[in-house]
Amino acid sequence: MLTAEQLITDAGLRPTKARVAVLNTLLTSTNALSHPDILAALQGVEIDRVTVYRVLDWLLENSLIHKISSDDRAWKFQLNAPKRNYRSADTAHLGLLNNHGHAHLHCQQCGTVLCIHELAAHIPQSLFDTYCVSNIEISLKGLCLDCQQS
Ligand SMILES: [Zn+2]
Numbered sequence: 378m379l380t381a382e383q384l385i386t387d388a389g390l391r392p393t394k395a396r397v398a399v400l401n402t403l404l405t406s407t408n409a410l411s412h413p414d415i416l417a418a419l420q421g422v423e424i425d426r427v428t429v430y431r432v433l434d435w436l437l438e439n440s441l442i443h444k445i446s447s448d449d450r451a452w453k454f455q456l457n458a459p460k461r462n463y464r465s466a467d468t469a470h471l472g473l474l475n476n477h478g479h480a481h482l483h484c485q486q487c488g489t490v491l492c493i494h495e496l497a498a499h500i501p502q503s504l505f506d507t508y509c510v511s512n513i514e515i516s517l518k519g520l521c522l523d524c525q526q527s
């Protein structure tokens with residue numbers, strides 16, 4: 378299992394305490410997390426909310442994480458799948474597919490969001506040639522295992 382620090386250095390970037398702490402929170406969570414979720418998980422770590430926002434933006438810019446819109450209008454964040462990382466050589470739409478080309482399971486009761494990397498978009502190149510796509514999201518909605526049982 379890769380550590381958060383390795384993920385940052387492997388991408389040729391500089392790990393700081395805050396960057397490692399935020400990325401590690403996502404790395405160790407199965408679900409996608411919102412900004413408040415991340416803050417709550419970092420209790421006891423010396424990091425303020427503004428720094429967490431800044432670190433999340435930085436991680437997004439560097440394609441280490443992606444954001445997912447959720448029903449409560451708060452963004453949720455999760456790691457990009459490393460093997461689908463088309464850094465450098467790519468065109469804008471490959472970056473888009475990397476960030477959002479996979480599906481998300483949204484539980485309509487508890488609001489958890491899970492990345493499903495096995496289910497990915499197959500979007501024909503002709504679409505990108507004719508349409509300026511700024512965001513791709515594939516959502517599956519329903520009830521998670523916990524909510525089915527309660
Ligand atoms: Zn649920």
Ligand SMILES: [Zn+2]
Binds near residue numbers: 491
């Ligand atoms: Zn995802």
